[in-house]
Amino acid sequence: MMTYFPIEPSRPPIQMEDTSLKILLVEDNTDDAELIEELINVGSQQYQLTIPLQTVPSLNGALHELNTMSFDLILLDLSLPDSNGLETFGKISKQVHNTPVIVLTAYNDSDLAIQAIQAGAQDYLIKGKTGSQTLIRAIFYAIERQRLQDNLRQREAKYRSVVDNLKGVIFQTDLQGNLIFLNQAWNRLTNRPVEEVLNRPLVSLIHPQDQRLHLTQCEALLAGNIPEVTYLVRYFRGKKDIGLFEVTARPTLDQQEKIIGITGVLEDITTNRPFAYE
Numbered sequence: 001m002m003t004y005f006p007i008e009p010s011r012p013p014i015q016m017e018d019t020s021l022k023i024l025l026v027e028d029n030t031d032d033a034e035l036i037e038e039l040i041n042v043g044s045q046q047y048q049l050t051i052p053l054q055t056v057p058s059l060n061g062a063l064h065e066l067n068t069m070s071f072d073l074i075l076l077d078l079s080l081p082d083s084n085g086l087e088t089f090g091k092i093s094k095q096v097h098n099t100p101v102i103v104l105t106a107y108n109d110s111d112l113a114i115q116a117i118q119a120g121a122q123d124y125l126i127k128g129k130t131g132s133q134t135l136i137r138a139i140f141y142a143i144e145r146q147r148l149q150d151n152l153r154q155r156e157a158k159y160r161s162v163v164d165n166l167k168g169v170i171f172q173t174d175l176q177g178n179l180i181f182l183n184q185a186w187n188r189l190t191n192r193p194v195e196e197v198l199n200r201p202l203v204s205l206i207h208p209q210d211q212r213l214h215l216t217q218c219e220a221l222l223a224g225n226i227p228e229v230t231y232l233v234r235y236f237r238g239k240k241d242i243g244l245f246e247v248t249a250r251p252t253l254d255q256q257e258k259i260i261g262i263t264g265v266l267e268d269i270t271t272n273r274p275f276a277y278e
Contacts, residue, residue, distance in 0.1 A: 020050040021139065024071040026092070027104075028057040028080050032127060036075065036104065036135075044135030051139075059083040066095050073139055076121075078105045078112075086115055093120050100146035102138055104130070122146060148204050154173060169245075169266035172252060175217060177201045180261070190237055207234035207242060214247070221251050221262055232269075243270040 004176050023040070027033040044051040054071075056062050059082045062074070074096070079086045092101060100122040103113075113124035122142035125135065169189060172181035179202050182194045203211050203218075210233040217229045228250040237243035249264030 011221075020052075021072045021143070022070075023051055023053050023073050023075060023139070024065055025053055026059070026062040026080065027075070027077045027189075029077070030238055032059075032077070033057075039130070039132040039135050042141075043132035044055075051208040057081070059088055059237075062092060063095055064268045066099075071099055073143055074099055074101045076101055078103060078107060078116075086112065086119065089116055089119060090152060095162045098146065098150055100142040102142050103133075154194055168268075170264075171202065171266060172261060173202055173218075173261045174261045175222065177215075177257075177262075179268060189243070190235070205235055209234065209236050217247070217249070218262060221249060222259055224251065224259060227251075237270070243268055245269070 007037050012176045018078070025033060025036060027036065027172045034221060037053050037055070040051050040053055041168045044189065054065065056065055057080070058105045059080050064078075066074075074092060076089060077094055078085055080088055083091060089103060101120070102125060103116050103121045104125045104127060108126050108129075109213060116124050122145055123138045125138060130138075160267075165225040171186075177202055179198050182198065184194060186192070186194050186197070197205060203214055203231060206214050213231060214233050217231055220226050221229060228248065230246065230248045233245050234242045234246050245270050246267040248267070249262050251259045252263045254260050
């Protein structure tokens, strides 16, 4: 059954960085595919874009194309001869990680739309309710959002690399003193995986005789009495000896300047001669 797509009136063009976009349309209904191509042609002319559209009628065909060439965007129907529903999107997204996907389907299902967006789709459009301007704008915004997300991931990866290669241990706790972040310096200093100690109280990793000192300093920070503290505590370094940390910490604040925990650095200042257990 052919789906009707409304043609919207002309609107001012949006500015795009690229003047040519390569799009993969995954659609098994030939009438719908022709209408989608018409919508894109009408919209691209108004926006002065060149948008070559390549159409495949099945999931397997799409996976083959994605394995042999790259696209700027994928328009995906969820109902295909060899796949149906959100599983279709899951298989596509597993194949491509940096290519934005817009779901363009006859399923007018708000729950499915939310699930698709949560799964990583850039947009969810309904056939018959999407005109040329809406479709072109959705394509533009999807590509731009994907670029922003990719840039953010790259910056986060770079930041994480720098943090993980620092000599000192960067830590963060919640209001209860439980560790919610540690960089990889912890692993190097203690030979204990970060994952092993996350969500545990930081105080439990400190020598029993120094725990009271640590708790007193943290209480002062969380109460807002002082902006920063520096103190020394012993910690268990592996199973055979004890190390010495210089702790520098300050309150963690949210956007409303409310204290939500503690952030700090643990600098290992252990001498070459390890401490003995007491």
